[in-house]
Amino acid sequence: MESRVKIFAQIRRDARVEGLSIRELARRHGVGRPTVRQALLQAEPPPRKPRVRSAPRLDAFKRVIDEMLRLDTEAPRKQKHTARRIFARLADEHGATDLSYSTVRNYVRRRRPEIDAAVGRLSEVFVPQEHAPGAEAEVDFGEVWVVLAGVKTKCHMFTFRLSYSGKAIHRVYPTQAQEAFLEGHIDAFEDIGGIPTRHIRYDNLTDAVVKVIYGTGRQRTENDRWVLFRSHYGFDAFYCHPGIEGAHEKGGVEGEVGRFRRTHLSPMPVVDYLEQLNEQIRGWDLDDENRRISDRIRTVAQDFALERPLLAPVTADRFEPGLSLTPRVNRSSLIRVRMASYSVPARFIGRPVRVALRASEVIVFDGRTEIARHPRVVALHGQSVNLDHYLEVLQRKPGALPGSTALAHARAAGAFTSAHEAFWAAARKTDGDAGGTKALIDVLLLHRTMAANDVVGGIMAALTVGAVTADVVAVEARRHEALAGSGRPPVEEVRGPERRVVSLTQRRLADPAAVIAGLPADTRPLPSVFAYDQLLRLPDRTTSPTAVPAGQKGTGS
Incomplete structure (x- = not known):
């Protein structure tokens, strides 16, 4: 059964693309009208209590059996699954102890010919394509090496390219995890000022695709967060064939990664922070608009000027690309995030905090209050420590x-x-x-x-x-x-x-005409210790009326 996130995404897409009414949407997707209204108001479904239901016997394992049979289409003839081997694997690897062998055997007997027929191989033919303005784009990651803070570091360059004009956006991140994947999209949408109206082409990246369902064309099991992101910004994804077979389906961005890397990132850039490099890349992206792609008559900027008004608008509600985590602060006032340590104020020792893990930075919150912000650490087991967090x-x-x-x-x-x-x-x-x-x-x-x-x-x-x-x-x-x-x-x-600093001693000794910092003239006399010097003088014992002759002691009163 599809997740609620995917159902909401399909409802929003059908309403956006086909303009269906609430009644038609409810009938098509088998949900109530309140659910349709809820989906049209927001991309993310509200939380609900999970329903407890009994698992079906064979239906729960049909997808697993189909996957085994699809693998057999590429396996040697003498190493394909038998029905008995599939039955054993279901029991050992998937805990299917309630199934009978006859049930599995009958299903395999029916499905094996169907899957073999569906995977028939044809000779590959390339057909030239035309791309409508504002309709399509392509996305890919490429590896780049950067001298980061004096250390040669492997990074990943996100590339977004409009298929019609060739206008491209590039960003370099320390990782190609999902937070970088989403952040790159957001930067690209905001920089070009719109979103392709038809679809964006992708490899089968794990940030978007959980599972490739072979033998069913382009069908994929998508990551729920990725589905939510697409639904939020209102665009569709087109997944290329896996491996080398699908490389030509997004050849524009494949070539763009290499061109940009050769043109602007050779030799290796030397920076202290990746944000410095990305600022330079923003300027290079603007400069590249003046070039001509292949034998085109117009420049990228001229084609982009025609394409930009045809793009779908970007929603003002910005999606949070960061991954939300809740680590606990240890005794060293550090939190551990993705094999790296980050400091927080010492008063939070022993408490859980909320972390927004983004592609280039790590933001730490106590509730809704931001308490720390660090650039993301690239090195394994690295640290980012702020002296201010330890002053108390x-x-x-x-x-x-x-x-x-x-x-x-x-x-x-x-x-x-x-x-x-x-x-x-x-x-x-x-x-x-x-x-x-x-x-x-x-x-x-x-x-x-x-x-x-x-x-x-x-x-x-x-x-x-x-x-x-x-x-x-x-x-x-x-x-x-x-x-x-x-x-x-x-x-x-x-x-x-x-x-620079007013000295009262200098002020007193200075010429009264040279007034410093607006202080009034000091007319008081200089202090003297003459009266105290009198105490140091011994009295004359021969003339003093209170002198006591030698050898006699005074009488006490």
């Missing part, structure tokens, strides 16, 4: 900071700058290792509410006068932000770096 713990354990993985990642990513290093060194020299590290952590906490360049500017200003406290850094960071917003030049360009 490091305030209690400052000695753990120097050798922490979070600090190493922050240095490698450039988030922990030379200014932070200089502040840490000055703070440790003044307040000791523990006190200096705590002062640094207080400064790092400022990054949560201030821009990174403002905090770095505040650090540099504080170091010019030897101030190693977070309060001074915060004041100077706000001042840096205000000056940047007003468009005025930095203070050090006007007054010199030694005047």
Whole structure:
């Protein structure tokens, strides 16, 4: 029995393509009218309680038996299944202990000739095809190698190509899993501004096809999430024949993968993040519109201008391509997602969180609140660790900071700058290792509410006068932000770096005419310790009336 997702998709397609009424849709699909109205309102069926029903005896295994018989059509003559061998495999591999041998034998006797006749081989003939504007597209993945953060890495390039104009969209992802497959479609639809009205051609990718049903033409068992995606955006899929036999059915995108790889990705691109490469690819896709395909008279851009108005519109409701997972945060404040680890704030240790695993990033939620976002880790057993997630713990354990993985990642990513290093060194020299590290952590906490360049500017200003406290850094960071917003030049360009931070000592000793930061002139006299120096002088014992002669002791009162 078909899943509700597929029934909803068929109802939406029949309503969209054939314009059937609710009554006709209900009659065609054998469902009630409320179900039809529900399908027309939303692509995803509402959850319902599963019905408990008894499994049929032979009907549940007919598809398995048919698959065994289809495999026999390509097997050696002396190694084909007998009815007794099929009966044994059903019992051993599928738990069919309630079936009788005679039932299986009679079904095999009837189905074997039918399947053999359906798989008759004909000589392959290629027929030239014409593609209507806005009607068809082709999709494929291709392997590419990228020097990613200094490491030669195997990645996967998603390619979407309109069959009429040849307009193509490319994206490089660390994986070709379903989240990359769906995200590539969404980017392609949004970039070209529409969706093909007839169908999109595919290989039998596991992201879309669960099972190829041989002997039934193009029939496939599709992934439910893929069916939901197609229903959401309103397009149909055309699956090519498996293997080399079906390669010519989407030859346009097969050639496009190789052309783009040779033209723009040779030699291997060198980037720190895949998003940098995809930004370059967006520009290359626009440049490629000026080329001519084969012996065409018009350019890709000219043909695309004719095709674009004929595409179906893209729905404003964006489909979430990420895979939803619920890992638990371990004692190191890390979650494990697809053989890689990602940090979250330490307060979530021991709690389950929700993860949206996308092709290029990993987003972590607590309920509906986003608590962490990381670029997707490509390396097996790799880590993405954010120093900010551990600051509250490091305030209690400052000695753990120097050798922490979070600090190493922050240095490698450039988030922990030379200014932070200089502040840490000055703070440790003044307040000791523990006190200096705590002062640094207080400064790092400022990054949560201030821009990174403002905090770095505040650090540099504080170091010019030897101030190693977070309060001074915060004041100077706000001042840096205000000056940047007003468009005025930095203070050090006007007054010199030694005047960036106001020093009251310098202000007191300075010329009253040189007013710093608008402070009024200080007319008070300089302080003196003369009165205290009198205490250091011994009294004259010969003239003092209270002097006690030598050798005598004073009497107590």
